[in-house]
Amino acid sequence: RLDPTAKIFSTGMAGFQSKFIHEIVQGGVLQKVDVFAFHPYAGKSPLWDLPYGLAEGELMALGLKLPIYSNEMGFVWHNAQWFTAPPVNTPAIQADMLSIAISRLLTNDQTDISVFHSGGNNQPFSLIDDKGIPRPAYHIFDDYLNLCHRNGKRIELSLTPASDTDAPLKGIYAAAAAHDDGSYTVITNPSLSDLHERFVRVTIPVASDVTQLTSSVQGVDVQIKHAPNRAWAVITLPVTQRTRIELTP
Structure with missing residues (x-):
């Protein structure tokens, strides 16, 4: 050493x-x-x-x-x-x-x-x-x-069907990262799914002072939720193909 x-x-x-x-x-x-x-x-x-x-x-x-x-x-x-x-x-x-x-x-x-x-x-x-x-x-x-850009750090996430009536995930995977400039990258990938459209919900932790994030992809709903000293973004989107979403303040 x-x-x-x-x-x-x-x-x-x-x-x-x-x-x-x-x-x-x-x-x-x-x-x-x-x-x-x-x-x-x-x-x-x-x-x-x-x-x-x-x-x-x-x-x-x-x-x-x-x-x-x-x-x-x-x-x-x-x-x-x-x-x-x-x-x-x-x-x-x-x-x-x-x-x-x-x-x-x-x-x-x-x-x-x-x-x-x-x-x-x-x-x-x-x-x-x-x-x-x-x-x-x-x-x-x-x-x-893109998960690595701007000194990206991998973050935990939750991936679920968007509602109780939506189809199961069936081969959809996701990954996310937080970047030094306050932005976030989320990737959803139906790499083993049947490619029929289904809505999913991705939840990621964000900085506690975040009030709004803008998605680079149209048709993606982003809601910011807060609790004491913490916050998270709830992202709802239709998935038919691999999608990279850039979220910026």
Whole structure:
């Protein structure tokens, strides 16, 4: 620790391996790091949150309260490496897979994610081609990147049907962040839903002095509620596709 402000990352674990964790604990490695690096692959599946949960549980069982950094991950825009057919991978499938993986992982309290994105046509995991044209998956990556802008900090949220008569969530996920300039970003993503329109309600904590927030998306209702020394925004909106909402004072 030549730099006391630096964060020390463990070597990355590719896929969940209980033996891997136990061996580096026995070697005294994890007791000296600040972050556990993990590549939470689930084979060809986009359900990265499942191995993430297994790793989190294993660390907790060993008495280690370490944040997990999910990194060096992605999906291919054509069949390569272990992503063999079936299915026949395409840029559209790459986008669908990344949408499911990121939306579920963030919903399960993951805050630090890094995905493969560069490399052009020579890299099957890339999100941008040789001409600088984004593939469909890039736009998903870009939406979620907005959670980090302006020193964004992830915040807890509540996601429910807008009323007792509205349809269940059925595969809709959400994430939110607060920014240094007093604005907020909320992303709703029906990555595993049937895409039939349904109304949802997202509730996020806001600064206690907030009285009004303006939505960047039309058709979104934002109500500010107050209690002693705290406040929250109740956001109601129809969901048919991934939606990024910027809320500004």
